[in-house]
Amino acid sequence: MNYMPGTASLIQDIDKKHLVLLRDGRTLIGYLRSIDQFANLVLHQTVERIHVGKKYGDIPRGIFVVRGENVVLLGEIDLEKESDTPLQQVSIEEILEEQRVEQQAKHESEKLKVQALKERGLSIPRADTLDEY
Amino acid sequence: MFRYQSLEDCPLDEDEDAFHALGEEDEDIDQFNDDTFGAGAVDDDWQEAHERLAELEDKPATTGEQEDGTVTDEMDLLGDHEENLAERLTKMVIDNELEDPAIMQAVQTRLPVQHPGGLNSSIWDGSAVLRRIRGPLLTQEMPSVSVLDYALPQRPPQARDEERDLSERALPRRSSSPVIGSPPVRAVPIGTPPKQAAMPNFNQQILCPKPVHIRAPIQQRYPAPYSERMSPNQLCSVPNSSLLGHPFPPNVTPVLTHLQRAQLLGGAQHGRMSPSQFARISGLVSSPLPSMNPKLLQGRVGQMVSPASGFRAFFGAPPPPAPPSAQQQHPPCPGSHLQNLRSQPQMFRPDTTHLHPQHRRLLHQRQQQNRNQHRNLNGSAGDRGGHRNSHQEQMQKDSYANLMLQREKDWVSKIQMMQLQSTDPYLDDYYYQNYFQKLEKISATEEMHGDGPKKERTKLITPQVAKLEHAYKPVQFEGSLGKLTVSSVNNPRKMIDAVVTSRSEDDETKEKQVRDKRRQTLVTIEKTYSLLLDVEDYERRYLLSLEGERPALMEERKQKICDMYDNLRGKMPSQDRPSDDHFVQIMCIRKGKRLVARILPFLSTEQAADILMATARNLPFLIKKDAQDEVLPCLLRPFSHVLYHLPLGTVTSLLQQLANLPHNATALAPANLHLSAVLQNKFGLSLLYLVLSRGEELQSSDAATELMQDNQWTELMLMATRELLRIPQAALAKPVSTPYNLLTLFSRYVDQQKLNFIGPLSSGLGVLLPLVAPCNSLLYQREGKGGCTVTVRITVHLCK
Numbered sequence: 001m002n003y004m005p006g007t008a009s010l011i012q013d014i015d016k017k018h019l020v021l022l023r024d025g026r027t028l029i030g031y032l033r034s035i036d037q038f039a040n041l042v043l044h045q046t047v048e049r050i051h052v053g054k055k056y057g058d059i060p061r062g063i064f065v066v067r068g069e070n071v072v073l074l075g076e077i078d079l080e081k082e083s084d085t086p087l088q089q090v091s092i093e094e095i096l097e098e099q100r101v102e103q104q105a106k107h108e109s110e111k112l113k114v115q116a117l118k119e120r121g122l123s124i125p126r127a128d129t130l131d132e133y
Numbered sequence: 134m135f136r137y138q139s140l141e142d143c144p145l146d147e148d149e150d151a152f153h154a155l156g157e158e159d160e161d162i163d164q165f166n167d168d169t170f171g172a173g174a175v176d177d178d179w180q181e182a183h184e185r186l187a188e189l190e191d192k193p194a195t196t197g198e199q200e201d202g203t204v205t206d207e208m209d210l211l212g213d214h215e216e217n218l219a220e221r222l223t224k225m226v227i228d229n230e231l232e233d234p235a236i237m238q239a240v241q242t243r244l245p246v247q248h249p250g251g252l253n254s255s256i257w258d259g260s261a262v263l264r265r266i267r268g269p270l271l272t273q274e275m276p277s278v279s280v281l282d283y284a285l286p287q288r289p290p291q292a293r294d295e296e297r298d299l300s301e302r303a304l305p306r307r308s309s310s311p312v313i314g315s316p317p318v319r320a321v322p323i324g325t326p327p328k329q330a331a332m333p334n335f336n337q338q339i340l341c342p343k344p345v346h347i348r349a350p351i352q353q354r355y356p357a358p359y360s361e362r363m364s365p366n367q368l369c370s371v372p373n374s375s376l377l378g379h380p381f382p383p384n385v386t387p388v389l390t391h392l393q394r395a396q397l398l399g400g401a402q403h404g405r406m407s408p409s410q411f412a413r414i415s416g417l418v419s420s421p422l423p424s425m426n427p428k429l430l431q432g433r434v435g436q437m438v439s440p441a442s443g444f445r446a447f448f449g450a451p452p453p454p455a456p457p458s459a460q461q462q463h464p465p466c467p468g469s470h471l472q473n474l475r476s477q478p479q480m481f482r483p484d485t486t487h488l489h490p491q492h493r494r495l496l497h498q499r500q501q502q503n504r505n506q507h508r509n510l511n512g513s514a515g516d517r518g519g520h521r522n523s524h525q526e527q528m529q530k531d532s533y534a535n536l537m538l539q540r541e542k543d544w545v546s547k548i549q550m551m552q553l554q555s556t557d558p559y560l561d562d563y564y565y566q567n568y569f570q571k572l573e574k575i576s577a578t579e580e581m582h583g584d585g586p587k588k589e590r591t592k593l594i595t596p597q598v599a600k601l602e603h604a605y606k607p608v609q610f611e612g613s614l615g616k617l618t619v620s621s622v623n624n625p626r627k628m629i630d631a632v633v634t635s636r637s638e639d640d641e642t643k644e645k646q647v648r649d650k651r652r653q654t655l656v657t658i659e660k661t662y663s664l665l666l667d668v669e670d671y672e673r674r675y676l677l678s679l680e681g682e683r684p685a686l687m688e689e690r691k692q693k694i695c696d697m698y699d700n701l702r703g704k705m706p707s708q709d710r711p712s713d714d715h716f717v718q719i720m721c722i723r724k725g726k727r728l729v730a731r732i733l734p735f736l737s738t739e740q741a742a743d744i745l746m747a748t749a750r751n752l753p754f755l756i757k758k759d760a761q762d763e764v765l766p767c768l769l770r771p772f773s774h775v776l777y778h779l780p781l782g783t784v785t786s787l788l789q790q791l792a793n794l795p796h797n798a799t800a801l802a803p804a805n806l807h808l809s810a811v812l813q814n815k816f817g818l819s820l821l822y823l824v825l826s827r828g829e830e831l832q833s834s835d836a837a838t839e840l841m842q843d844n845q846w847t848e849l850m851l852m853a854t855r856e857l858l859r860i861p862q863a864a865l866a867k868p869v870s871t872p873y874n875l876l877t878l879f880s881r882y883v884d885q886q887k888l889n890f891i892g893p894l895s896s897g898l899g900v901l902l903p904l905v906a907p908c909n910s911l912l913y914q915r916e917g918k919g920g921c922t923v924t925v926r927i928t929v930h931l932c933k
Contacts, residue, residue, distance in 0.1 A: 009549065011542045015534040034537045037548040044533055 010035045010074075017077040018043070023070045027051070029077065030064060039068035050095045052102050056087050057095025559673070654718045658725050661700040665728065668693050668735055697732050698740045702747075716747045720755050723762045733771035741775040742783050748772075749790035752817055753810040765816040769870075773823050781831040781842060788824050788849045791817075792856075808856045815866040822868055825853060 013032055020028045020041065030046030042065050047058035090098075117124060555561040620626035671690045678686055703715025719725035733741055748755065748768070759765045776784065792808045811817035828846055857865075 009546060011546055014537055014542070015531060031531070031533065033533065034541075035545065037545055037552075042536075044536075 010039060013074075013076055017079060017082075018074055019049075019077055020066060020074045021072045022066065023072055028061065028064055028066070029058075030061075032074075036068075039071055041066040041068070041071065041074070050099050051087070052095060052098040054087055055090045055095060055098060057090050057092050057098075059092050650718065654715075654722060654725070657700055657703075657715075658719060658722060658728055661697050661728055661732070662724075664693050664697045664700070665731055665735075668697070694735050694737075698736055701729065701732065701744065713747050713751055716744070717751050717754065720748070720751070721758045723764050726759075726762070726764045727767060730768045730771050733768075733775060738775070738778050742779055742787075745772060745775055745779075745787060746790055749787055749820075752791065752814075752820075753807055756810060756814045756817055759814075759816070763815075765814075766819070769816065769819055769823070772820060773827075776823055776827045779827070781828065781846065784824060784828045784831060785842060785846050785849065788821075788828060788846075788853065791821055791824060792849060792852055808853065809860055812857060812860055813866055815868065818866045819868040819870060821853065822870075825850065 010032075014035065016032060018030065018032045020030075020043065022028065027049045028043055028046050029049055030043030032041060033044045034042040042063065044063055046061040046064040048061050050057050050059070114124065553562070559566055668690055671686060671693075675683060675686055701716060701719060703712075720729065729744065733744065736744065755765065776787075779787070791811055811821060828850070832843065832846060
């Protein structure tokens, strides 16, 4: 049933598998069970998926209640296409390790960049201060 | 949470009754509701709802007497329940829940089920009935029944299990109805009232120092319809040996695994309990069990409210000597409680969340097998047989689907629709409205062309509410201390109480002069834009208005158009003829140019001509300023419309302006910088063509033109042509469009021979040649001086 023709309503998405990207960058995948007018979400059988390069890992998270304001984007997952992904699933430990390595590398390059800028008398605001609103 | 739980609600209820009595206050209360939740938020009659609920409460109220020890009373009442409740329930269901398929199903499947128990157990059956009802009924309020549940921590396992069966599938209780508004005062805590089954869960909570994350194992599917499932009773009767392969510790009774599973699966229900609830329950447990080791509780519950207070706070009753009737039914010696508490932790399957998913799946499968085994052993268990297949099918399907009931979905979309309510959709929802207008137009044209099947477009019809002006008066009760909250959705708290002081015009103009001229121009443009938007809306308003209002509307519109013109020209009342300076300033700004293009169609012919003239006069400057924006061509279309309405005289003077000649002067200027600048610009050349074409059209069509005017036009025409020829072709801009009559136009003035002759001399002719070539004879159709002069001059000039 179309609740609000000509508009998009989350209600039509209920009980479908969804991917939710949160404001802090986490990616959740689960069945959307319930919503409200604030786009607060209840996800069921949730996994948190971490992507690093071509690998990904799922951390089971169970039922996840997401406060609406933290949702960056959300979309239904095509169950048929879901399986034929070029990505390779690895274990949680492995993906966490990969993530750590990646973050470390990123951190290092960031540091270098800041230092290079500093030597040239420039400064960029730190990323985490930009986030605050 | 707390207020839903405590019996403190009772006095409040009385208060409400008092309100009832004072019928005249009803309106006020509705008003208050509207003030607080927005108009229409509390849709249905709260009073009615309250009465309905109050009726329900009769039962609980009397069950409350149980605590006073009136056993006989109790028996009667519960007997009553047994007989009537089903009936009443169906009635209620018919009243309220019919639209909910889930509920209907639940009622149908559940009601006919026989529950065991003789006379003695009638109380428990009674409450079992209650509970059974509550499972599917969810949305109905039975607050004090849940209180009863708290009060009776122990219950024969049968009743408990049966109920568990229900509550497992049953959805958590929600605020009473999807009608927008706050939950009713007496609403029971969100989530199923913690019935017996909550107890083990609670124990587990207590026994876990950290909050337990109850997760449903990912692979675990819900064995959905309870009617099809094996009841725990049956499970109980299964020989223990069949449980040997069970993944749980050997002392786990099937019932409890059942519970455990329920707890795992229905975690949401219990998860909704607030800490305070737990605290209360902990109190609840501890107070009838003074002998219980306090450390057990303290250690686990940690900082949660001291155990002793909970129960009393909750019931508002003296520390209850365990209800006599309850003791009769199932003598709960404190020791057994303790035993219960102690043994239960072991019974619980360890949290499986830490397990690898694969492992968990295995676990689950084994569990499933076991369950099936039970069923097989039990043979004719219930109505299982026929539904077996469908049951398994459902296992395959998403058994958690439709957790959100249809009415809840409706509720959410209702709220979302409420946000769309508006008194003037055109204003509040401009883009949506226009989008659909556009869509309709497209589909209309499609229909006109007759291609494709007619598409039905569904349009969201936003509810339109009449504008309600109502002064908000905060509620005041006489003799009350303090004030009730004043702010609400409709009357938000004022953050700033700013006073708008309007400054006098003089101050402003003075300040304006000081200010940057450009900023002033920008302000003018903005002001004019808002005028323009208003004017553009008049058509709509005109259609909506009543017959009588229309003249006034037209007058208003006219005035606004005049204002717009004055804004453009910077006309001061004192000045007779405004200088072009102001207009040029506006035309130097991109937004200003677009503004002029939009305003032109509204202006009267004279006003439009004036704008056109001013543009022509200052064209080279404007062209220079437009080099970056290149917005000027957007003016062409409105200009051509204006041109179409102008008489020859005006067109001539326009051409004069374009050529930058003083009025009536035909002096020969060797090189007209003004005109050449115009010709080298796309917009300038296009405009010139337009003007020439229009002039020629007028001249040829209108025979009665004066000779004087005619001559003037011819001379100007010639000059333009000459200039056109003088400029090298490469420098000429490419016009936006070439008027159709340009060919004949030029052919009149340029001789084939001369063209041929001058051709090699001036590459500029290249532009004209293709126009001229098809003409076999170049005629000086026009007799007289003008034509001759033209020829001569061309010759002279070109030969120089």
